[in-house]
Amino acid sequence: MAESDSHQRTKSKAAGQAGRTEAPLCGNRRLDALTPRKAIEIERSGTLAGLEKAAKRLKDSGRPQKILQVPQKDMAKAAKAMQNVGVGGTVKNMGGTKRRSVTKKK
Numbered sequence: 001m002a003e004s005d006s007h008q009r010t011k012s013k014a015a016g017q018a019g020r021t022e023a024p025l026c027g028n029r030r031l032d033a034l035t036p037r038k039a040i041e042i043e044r045s046g047t048l049a050g051l052e053k054a055a056k057r058l059k060d061s062g063r064p065q066k067i068l069q070v071p072q073k074d075m076a077k078a079a080k081a082m083q084n085v086g087v088g089g090t091v092k093n094m095g096g097t098k099r100r101s102v103t104k105k106k
Contacts, residue, residue, distance in 0.1 A: 007042055010069060010094060014040040025060050039063040044094075046074045051081035059087040067092055075100055 003011075011032045015021045019035035033040040039061035043054040051070070055078075058066040066089030070078045078091045079102045088104035 004044070006094075007044060010042050011040075014042065014067070014069065023061075025057060027060075029057055029060075031057055031061055034061065034063070037063060038065040038067060040067045040069060042069045042094075043074075043078070044071060046071065046077065048077060048081055051078050052085055055082045055085040055087050058082075058089060059085060065089065069094060072098060 011021050015033035016035060019033055021033050023031045023034035025031055031039055032042045039058050041054040041058050043051055051068070051074070054068055058068060066087060068078050068082060068089060069092045072093040075091050075093060075098065079100055082089060082091065082102040083105050086105045089102055091100045091102060092098065
């Protein structure tokens with residue numbers, strides 16, 4: 001399925017000038033945006049399975065800062081998905097006005 005305009009816009013804004021979009025990962029997967037320190041994944045579906053897949057891509061990125069960007073109504077579900085996968089990072093809403101830290105499950 002093709003990406004929506006808002007997804008593409010958010011992806012390129014997250015990458016900024018120093019980063020890149022659609023960065024390849026192992027297993028024929030791609031990360032939405034990658035900068036030298038940050039890995040950013042945008043997930044608009046809102047399903048727990050989709051959020052967990054996005055969190056796994058972040059985990060495999062190898063970057064110190066991991067950001068999962070979701071619509072505001074899905075922020076709690078995204079934080080839960082990151083904990084289920086065992087990855088620590090930040091959950092942000094699409095506008096970037098709210099953020100929530102997630103600690104790695106021990």
